Amino acid sequence: MQYERLSDFAGKGSYLLFDFPLYTKIKINTMPETTEETEILDYNEEGIPSIVHHMNFIENRDVRYLKMLVTQEKNFYYYCPFCERKLQIIENGFKLKKELTESNITTYSYMFMSEEFEEYDKHAAKDSVKRFEELIKHIFDDKRTLKMDFECTSKDKHKFYVIFQLTDDNYLMKTGQYPSILDFDNTLKEYQKVLKEKEITRELTKAQILKTHSMGVGAFLYLRRIFEKIIFEKYEQAKLENNIDEQLFREAVTKDKVKILHEKGYLPIYLVEINPFIYDILSKGVHQLCERECNLHYDTLRQAILLILEEKMEMDQKGKLRKNTKNELNKIHTKLSQ
Ligand SMILES: [Zn+2]
Structure with missing residues (x-):
């Protein structure tokens, strides 16, 4: 809008x-x-x-x-x-x-x-x-x-x-x-309950403060940082699990980095869906758009980032649960095989 x-x-x-x-x-x-x-x-006689x-x-x-x-x-x-x-x-x-x-x-x-x-x-x-x-x-x-x-x-x-x-x-x-405006923003409070990463919460708050004062370019920068952090975090995870070609990843542009991680199943579906444009918009905001344009589009982009974070959280929780359950099953199996 x-x-x-x-x-x-x-x-x-x-x-x-x-x-x-x-x-x-x-x-x-x-x-x-x-x-x-x-x-x-x-009407006249002719019905006109x-x-x-x-x-x-x-x-x-x-x-x-x-x-x-x-x-x-x-x-x-x-x-x-x-x-x-x-x-x-x-x-x-x-x-x-x-x-x-x-x-x-x-x-x-x-x-x-x-x-x-x-x-x-x-x-x-x-x-x-x-x-x-x-x-x-x-x-x-x-x-x-x-x-x-x-x-x-x-x-x-x-x-x-x-x-x-x-x-x-x-x-x-x-x-x-x-x-x-920050006091009225209860979305962040809702997300804070589930957002474990304090740094991301801090950056979201900073973006929101900048938006409040009409400094949209700065607010965009924080949103972009969060986006990049998610990619980087998932890359680190893939690296730990020995599941990524590091050189290929490092040399790829952001859009392709997303593709690589997606193919390995590391990213929220929503992020992949909006991958063709979200990073472009955020970068344009930082490099080309004026404060006014950034202010106008900020709320939509923030919503997109929140949706990504929400899905990522669910993914992380599920991942952890899967891993723990697998470990437990393993233990049971070992015990029963003795
Ligand atoms: Zn009241």
């Missing part, structure tokens, strides 16, 4: 509020949009209808989404970092002046399009700028900042808040939140 303009967050409001990185600019387009309806007025078209100029979907985000009374199911569980989170919503709630700017009705349309078009463009200015004056303070307060519905009523800044060129930017 790409998050470039505010309406991209439609249906994902809680992600924007609590998990989206700070200081990442989100465009609010203020240009009006149009929708068209047709109406049949009557006279049709009138209504072209509605409405506020841009980014502006409509902003209004909804700020004004709607909220009650949604989400993770509370204090309760350490999911429950209903509430927010009262900002009461908007009645004249600002309307999204329709003007309607141009016509049977045959004429130059009148341009008048309407110009008027709508001008009016939407004016209306947007009025709206932000109403919902943001004089420094163009906005604070939203939330509360969890446990008996302790834990308080959260989020602060937004609107830049002069109409980008929305989250500049603060409490609790932090």
Whole structure:
């Protein structure tokens, strides 16, 4: 999912509020949009209808989404970092002046399009700028900042808040939140229970901290390191088990290293499945992409790494269990053969 303009967050409001990185600019387009309806007025003697078209100029979907985000009374199911569980989170919503709630700017009705349309078009463009200015004056303070307060519905009523800044060129930017993005991230907590490798947990946390501060390139670097560590660890295991051509492996590029290890059965299937592109994307992030692009794609890549780690863990556990069981069977066999 790409998050470039505010309406991209439609249906994902809680992600924007609590998990989206700070200081990442989100465009609010203020240009009006149009929708068209047709109406049949009557039919002439030959049964041909006279049709009138209504072209509605409405506020841009980014502006409509902003209004909804700020004004709607909220009650949604989400993770509370204090309760350490999911429950209903509430927010009262900002009461908007009645004249600002309307999204329709003007309607141009016509049977045959004429130059009148341009008048309407110009008027709508001008009016939407004016209306947007009025709206932000109403919902943001004089420094163009906005604070939203939330509360969890446990008996302790834990308080959260989020602060937004609107830049002069109409980008929305989250500049603060409490609790932090890291506190809201319970996936890592879940994985920590099973992630034995402390170093990987540390690197995942570091990646997450960098993402929180919109330093996507650095965050990518940590994800790539984890990816490389998994490959290296499996190579070491294969070496120990005398099951790999070391020279061939060392000389291969990463993609082929994955293939070699896969053929020997050392890698999680998911890693092999996404092998054609994951390392390329991570490397591109480190060498070519800008911070903004890395920030936009970070969550998907992190999810991929977590899925690999999860599968690897299961593989390791199963491997250990197999080995132990085999040893036990061996002992039993020896004993019974005596
Ligand atoms: Zn709570």
